[in-house]
Amino acid sequence: MPEGPEIHRAADNLRKALEGQIITHAECPYTTIRGQEHRFLGQEVISVKARSKAMLIHIGDDILYSHNQLYGRWTIQKVTSKERKTNRSLRIKLQTESHVACLWSATDIELLEPWEIEQHPYIARLGPDVADQDLDIGPVLEQVQNPKFGGRQLCHLLLDQSFLAGVGNYLRSEILFNAGLDPTRRLKSLTSDEQALLAEAALSTTQLAYTQKGVTVDKDLYELLREQGMSRRQARHFVFTRDGLSCHQCEGLITHTRLSGRRLDYCERCQV
Numbered sequence: 001m002p003e004g005p006e007i008h009r010a011a012d013n014l015r016k017a018l019e020g021q022i023i024t025h026a027e028c029p030y031t032t033i034r035g036q037e038h039r040f041l042g043q044e045v046i047s048v049k050a051r052s053k054a055m056l057i058h059i060g061d062d063i064l065y066s067h068n069q070l071y072g073r074w075t076i077q078k079v080t081s082k083e084r085k086t087n088r089s090l091r092i093k094l095q096t097e098s099h100v101a102c103l104w105s106a107t108d109i110e111l112l113e114p115w116e117i118e119q120h121p122y123i124a125r126l127g128p129d130v131a132d133q134d135l136d137i138g139p140v141l142e143q144v145q146n147p148k149f150g151g152r153q154l155c156h157l158l159l160d161q162s163f164l165a166g167v168g169n170y171l172r173s174e175i176l177f178n179a180g181l182d183p184t185r186r187l188k189s190l191t192s193d194e195q196a197l198l199a200e201a202a203l204s205t206t207q208l209a210y211t212q213k214g215v216t217v218d219k220d221l222y223e224l225l226r227e228q229g230m231s232r233r234q235a236r237h238f239v240f241t242r243d244g245l246s247c248h249q250c251e252g253l254i255t256h257t258r259l260s261g262r263r264l265d266y267c268e269r270c271q272v
Contacts, residue, residue, distance in 0.1 A: 002068050004052055004131030004166020005210035010074050011050035014057065014101055017076045018045040021096035023059060030091040032109050033064075039111065040094060052126050052165035056117065057094075063117060064092070065110045072106025122161075130206040131166035140164065141199040150188030154181060154198075155259040164202055171209060173240040173265045174216040175201045182271045183264055216240075221248065239265040 002010075026040040043060030050056070055074070057064040066072065073088065077100055088104035095101075103109070110120075117123055128139040143149070149163055157163050158172040167175065176183050179201035181194065190198065209216050215236040217225075225235035233241055238248060243256030243265050252269040 002053065002072075003168035003171055003209075004050070004129065005171075005206060005214065007053050007055060007068065007166075008050040008131045008133075008210055009213065011048050011055060013076055014055070014074060015048040017099040018057070018094065018096060018101055019048055021045050021098070023094055024097060025093070025095035027090065027093040030107075030109055033092060033111055036111055045094075045096075050129075050131070051123055052129050052131070052161055053168075054122055058114070059094075061113070063112045063114055065108075065112050065117070065120065066091075066103055066106050067108035067122060068106050069108055072108075073104050074101060075104065076101045125162045126165040127161065127163045129165040130202050131210055133207065133210070135203065137199055137203055140203050141196065144187070144190075144195045144199045144202075147188070150186065152187055153183070153259075154185055154187060155183035155264055157187060158202075159260050159262070166206060167202065169262050169264075170214075170216070170237060170240040171206055173263075174209075174237055175205045176271060177239045177266060178205050178216075180271055183259060183266055217248070239267055241265065 021044070023040045023043050023045065026037040028034055028036050039062055040059055046058040048055070048057050053067060055066045075084070077084065079095065079098055079100055086104065091103040091106050091109055093100065093102045112120065127143055128135055130140060143163055149157055154176060155172065158167050158175060179194070179197045181190070181198060205216055212219065215222050217236065217238055222235050226232070234245065239254050242254045245254055246252070247254055247267040247270060250267065250269045252267055254265050255268055256263070256265050258264065
Protein backbone atom coordinates (compact mmCIF):
# COMPACT_ATOMS: atom_id res chain seq x y z
CA MET A 1 0.00 0.00 0.00
CA PRO A 2 1.38 3.46 -0.84
CA GLU A 3 2.33 5.41 2.27
CA GLY A 4 1.99 9.11 3.01
CA PRO A 5 5.03 10.32 1.02
CA GLU A 6 3.87 8.49 -2.11
CA ILE A 7 0.36 9.94 -1.92
CA HIS A 8 1.74 13.45 -1.34
CA ARG A 9 3.97 13.11 -4.38
CA ALA A 10 1.00 11.89 -6.42
CA ALA A 11 -0.91 14.98 -5.23
CA ASP A 12 1.99 17.17 -6.37
CA ASN A 13 1.81 15.67 -9.86
CA LEU A 14 -1.97 15.98 -10.05
CA ARG A 15 -1.75 19.57 -8.82
CA LYS A 16 0.70 20.54 -11.55
CA ALA A 17 -1.48 18.98 -14.24
CA LEU A 18 -4.97 19.92 -13.05
CA GLU A 19 -5.06 22.84 -10.64
CA GLY A 20 -6.62 25.94 -12.18
CA GLN A 21 -7.75 23.99 -15.26
CA ILE A 22 -11.28 23.31 -16.54
CA ILE A 23 -12.56 19.75 -16.87
CA THR A 24 -13.48 19.18 -20.53
CA HIS A 25 -14.26 15.47 -20.34
CA ALA A 26 -15.04 13.07 -17.49
CA GLU A 27 -15.79 9.37 -17.12
CA CYS A 28 -17.15 7.90 -13.88
CA PRO A 29 -17.57 4.13 -14.28
CA TYR A 30 -17.19 3.21 -10.60
CA THR A 31 -20.37 2.42 -8.66
CA THR A 32 -20.13 5.15 -6.00
CA ILE A 33 -19.77 7.96 -8.57
CA ARG A 34 -21.41 6.42 -11.64
CA GLY A 35 -23.42 8.91 -13.69
CA GLN A 36 -21.88 11.94 -11.96
CA GLU A 37 -19.92 13.24 -14.96
CA HIS A 38 -22.08 16.39 -15.06
CA ARG A 39 -20.69 17.47 -11.68
CA PHE A 40 -17.21 17.74 -13.20
CA LEU A 41 -17.79 19.00 -16.73
CA GLY A 42 -16.99 22.69 -17.19
CA GLN A 43 -15.81 23.01 -13.60
CA GLU A 44 -12.47 24.38 -12.45
CA VAL A 45 -10.06 22.24 -10.44
CA ILE A 46 -9.62 24.48 -7.43
CA SER A 47 -7.11 22.47 -5.41
CA VAL A 48 -5.47 19.07 -5.02
CA LYS A 49 -4.37 17.96 -1.56
CA ALA A 50 -3.24 14.78 0.15
CA ARG A 51 -4.36 14.00 3.70
CA SER A 52 -2.34 11.04 4.93
CA LYS A 53 -3.17 8.34 2.35
CA ALA A 54 -6.29 10.07 0.98
CA MET A 55 -6.50 12.31 -2.08
CA LEU A 56 -8.83 15.33 -2.04
CA ILE A 57 -9.51 17.05 -5.38
CA HIS A 58 -11.70 20.15 -5.12
CA ILE A 59 -13.59 20.58 -8.40
CA GLY A 60 -16.31 23.21 -8.65
CA ASP A 61 -18.63 22.78 -5.67
CA ASP A 62 -17.52 19.22 -4.89
CA ILE A 63 -14.52 17.38 -3.49
CA LEU A 64 -13.51 14.07 -4.99
CA TYR A 65 -12.27 11.87 -2.13
CA SER A 66 -10.27 8.76 -2.91
CA HIS A 67 -8.09 6.34 -0.99
CA ASN A 68 -5.74 4.17 -3.02
CA GLN A 69 -5.84 1.31 -0.51
CA LEU A 70 -3.72 -1.61 -1.73
CA TYR A 71 -4.01 -1.41 -5.49
CA GLY A 72 -5.21 2.09 -6.40
CA ARG A 73 -3.07 4.29 -8.61
CA TRP A 74 -3.33 7.72 -10.26
CA THR A 75 -1.79 8.22 -13.70
CA ILE A 76 -1.32 11.46 -15.64
CA GLN A 77 -0.45 11.99 -19.28
CA LYS A 78 -0.73 14.70 -21.87
CA VAL A 79 -3.81 14.70 -24.09
CA THR A 80 -1.53 14.37 -27.11
CA SER A 81 0.16 11.23 -25.75
CA LYS A 82 -0.89 7.76 -26.85
CA GLU A 83 -3.11 6.04 -24.28
CA ARG A 84 -1.19 3.46 -22.28
CA LYS A 85 -2.42 -0.11 -22.11
CA THR A 86 -3.23 -1.43 -18.65
CA ASN A 87 -4.98 -4.35 -16.99
CA ARG A 88 -6.23 -2.09 -14.22
CA SER A 89 -9.89 -1.09 -13.87
CA LEU A 90 -10.71 2.55 -14.56
CA ARG A 91 -12.45 4.32 -11.66
CA ILE A 92 -12.50 7.92 -12.89
CA LYS A 93 -11.05 9.89 -15.79
CA LEU A 94 -10.65 13.67 -15.66
CA GLN A 95 -9.49 15.52 -18.77
CA THR A 96 -8.51 19.13 -19.35
CA GLU A 97 -7.29 20.80 -22.53
CA SER A 98 -3.76 19.59 -21.80
CA HIS A 99 -3.83 16.53 -19.52
CA VAL A 100 -5.70 13.35 -18.67
CA ALA A 101 -5.70 12.07 -15.08
CA CYS A 102 -7.04 8.60 -14.29
CA LEU A 103 -7.58 6.72 -11.08
CA TRP A 104 -7.30 2.95 -11.42
CA SER A 105 -8.33 0.02 -9.22
CA ALA A 106 -9.18 1.97 -6.03
CA THR A 107 -12.43 1.06 -4.28
CA ASP A 108 -12.82 3.90 -1.77
CA ILE A 109 -14.13 6.84 -3.81
CA GLU A 110 -16.75 9.46 -2.91
CA LEU A 111 -18.03 12.84 -4.01
CA LEU A 112 -18.38 15.14 -1.00
CA GLU A 113 -19.31 18.71 -0.25
CA PRO A 114 -16.47 20.73 1.32
CA TRP A 115 -18.14 20.84 4.74
CA GLU A 116 -18.28 17.04 4.84
CA ILE A 117 -14.53 16.50 4.61
CA GLU A 118 -13.57 16.93 8.25
CA GLN A 119 -16.46 14.65 9.25
CA HIS A 120 -15.47 11.87 6.89
CA PRO A 121 -14.76 8.67 8.89
CA TYR A 122 -11.19 8.37 7.59
CA ILE A 123 -10.25 12.07 7.74
CA ALA A 124 -11.84 12.67 11.15
CA ARG A 125 -9.65 10.13 12.92
CA LEU A 126 -6.29 11.20 11.47
CA GLY A 127 -3.45 12.32 13.68
CA PRO A 128 -0.82 14.84 12.49
CA ASP A 129 0.17 14.08 8.89
CA VAL A 130 3.94 13.60 9.05
CA ALA A 131 4.18 13.66 5.23
CA ASP A 132 2.81 17.22 5.18
CA GLN A 133 5.70 19.51 4.32
CA ASP A 134 4.18 22.33 6.40
CA LEU A 135 3.98 20.28 9.61
CA ASP A 136 6.45 21.14 12.37
CA ILE A 137 7.62 19.05 15.31
CA GLY A 138 5.12 20.48 17.85
CA PRO A 139 1.99 18.43 17.01
CA VAL A 140 4.10 15.29 16.53
CA LEU A 141 5.68 15.61 19.97
CA GLU A 142 2.25 16.23 21.49
CA GLN A 143 1.03 12.90 20.11
CA VAL A 144 4.12 11.10 21.39
CA GLN A 145 3.51 12.60 24.85
CA ASN A 146 -0.26 11.91 24.80
CA PRO A 147 -1.05 9.46 27.65
CA LYS A 148 -3.97 7.91 25.75
CA PHE A 149 -1.43 6.13 23.53
CA GLY A 150 0.91 5.22 26.39
CA GLY A 151 0.01 1.54 26.75
CA ARG A 152 0.55 0.70 23.08
CA GLN A 153 3.63 -1.03 21.71
CA LEU A 154 5.51 1.13 19.22
CA CYS A 155 5.34 -1.53 16.49
CA HIS A 156 1.53 -1.47 16.57
CA LEU A 157 1.07 2.21 17.39
CA LEU A 158 2.99 3.51 14.39
CA LEU A 159 0.53 1.86 12.01
CA ASP A 160 -2.40 3.61 13.71
CA GLN A 161 -3.35 6.59 11.53
CA SER A 162 -4.97 8.30 14.51
CA PHE A 163 -1.52 8.50 16.11
CA LEU A 164 0.63 9.73 13.22
CA ALA A 165 -1.00 9.83 9.81
CA GLY A 166 0.87 8.74 6.70
CA VAL A 167 3.08 6.13 8.35
CA GLY A 168 2.96 2.65 6.85
CA ASN A 169 5.05 -0.47 6.79
CA TYR A 170 8.44 0.69 5.53
CA LEU A 171 8.26 3.96 7.47
CA ARG A 172 7.49 2.11 10.70
CA SER A 173 10.73 0.12 10.48
CA GLU A 174 12.80 3.13 9.41
CA ILE A 175 11.40 5.51 12.04
CA LEU A 176 12.08 3.07 14.87
CA PHE A 177 15.61 2.47 13.61
CA ASN A 178 16.35 6.18 13.33
CA ALA A 179 14.98 6.73 16.84
CA GLY A 180 17.04 3.78 18.17
CA LEU A 181 13.98 2.17 19.75
CA ASP A 182 13.05 -1.49 20.16
CA PRO A 183 9.74 -2.09 18.29
CA THR A 184 8.20 -3.97 21.24
CA ARG A 185 8.59 -1.14 23.74
CA ARG A 186 5.48 0.65 24.95
CA LEU A 187 5.15 4.37 24.40
CA LYS A 188 4.87 5.09 28.13
CA SER A 189 8.27 3.48 28.74
CA LEU A 190 10.08 6.19 26.79
CA THR A 191 12.10 8.83 28.59
CA SER A 192 11.58 12.46 27.62
CA ASP A 193 14.73 12.29 25.49
CA GLU A 194 13.45 9.16 23.75
CA GLN A 195 10.09 10.82 23.15
CA ALA A 196 11.87 13.67 21.41
CA LEU A 197 13.91 11.19 19.35
CA LEU A 198 10.76 9.36 18.24
CA ALA A 199 8.97 12.57 17.28
CA GLU A 200 11.96 13.88 15.35
CA ALA A 201 12.51 10.53 13.60
CA ALA A 202 8.86 10.26 12.60
CA LEU A 203 8.91 13.69 10.99
CA SER A 204 12.40 13.68 9.46
CA THR A 205 12.24 10.11 8.11
CA THR A 206 8.88 10.67 6.46
CA GLN A 207 9.91 14.03 5.02
CA LEU A 208 13.10 12.47 3.63
CA ALA A 209 11.06 9.69 2.04
CA TYR A 210 8.93 12.38 0.40
CA THR A 211 11.84 14.40 -0.99
CA GLN A 212 13.87 11.34 -2.04
CA LYS A 213 11.01 9.35 -3.60
CA GLY A 214 10.86 6.59 -1.01
CA VAL A 215 14.57 6.50 -0.11
CA THR A 216 15.15 6.85 3.65
CA VAL A 217 18.96 6.66 3.80
CA ASP A 218 21.23 9.59 3.03
CA LYS A 219 21.56 10.28 -0.68
CA ASP A 220 25.33 9.71 -0.66
CA LEU A 221 24.96 6.31 1.01
CA TYR A 222 22.22 5.28 -1.40
CA GLU A 223 24.29 6.20 -4.43
CA LEU A 224 27.33 4.38 -3.03
CA LEU A 225 25.35 1.20 -2.41
CA ARG A 226 23.86 1.31 -5.89
CA GLU A 227 27.34 1.76 -7.39
CA GLN A 228 28.42 -1.32 -5.45
CA GLY A 229 25.70 -3.33 -7.19
CA MET A 230 23.02 -3.41 -4.49
CA SER A 231 19.42 -3.39 -5.70
CA ARG A 232 17.23 -0.33 -5.11
CA ARG A 233 15.09 -2.42 -2.75
CA GLN A 234 18.01 -3.14 -0.43
CA ALA A 235 19.86 0.17 -0.87
CA ARG A 236 17.00 2.55 -0.17
CA HIS A 237 16.45 1.79 3.54
CA PHE A 238 18.46 1.30 6.72
CA VAL A 239 16.59 -1.82 7.86
CA PHE A 240 13.39 -2.46 5.89
CA THR A 241 13.75 -5.49 3.55
CA ARG A 242 17.42 -5.79 4.60
CA ASP A 243 17.06 -8.84 6.85
CA GLY A 244 20.26 -10.88 6.96
CA LEU A 245 22.37 -7.94 5.76
CA SER A 246 24.75 -5.88 7.89
CA CYS A 247 23.53 -2.79 9.72
CA HIS A 248 25.09 0.36 8.29
CA GLN A 249 25.78 1.64 11.81
CA CYS A 250 26.98 -1.34 13.87
CA GLU A 251 27.53 -4.06 11.23
CA GLY A 252 25.30 -6.47 13.12
CA LEU A 253 22.70 -8.43 11.13
CA ILE A 254 19.27 -6.94 10.49
CA THR A 255 16.45 -9.01 12.01
CA HIS A 256 13.11 -9.70 10.31
CA THR A 257 9.78 -10.39 12.00
CA ARG A 258 6.07 -9.80 11.47
CA LEU A 259 4.11 -7.63 13.89
CA SER A 260 0.53 -6.44 13.40
CA GLY A 261 0.48 -8.99 10.57
CA ARG A 262 3.00 -7.01 8.55
CA ARG A 263 6.72 -7.02 7.89
CA LEU A 264 9.02 -5.30 10.36
CA ASP A 265 12.83 -5.21 10.22
CA TYR A 266 15.17 -3.86 12.88
CA CYS A 267 18.68 -3.95 14.34
CA GLU A 268 18.86 -5.66 17.72
CA ARG A 269 22.08 -3.83 18.61
CA CYS A 270 21.06 -0.31 17.64
CA GLN A 271 17.44 -0.41 18.85
CA VAL A 272 16.99 -0.72 22.59
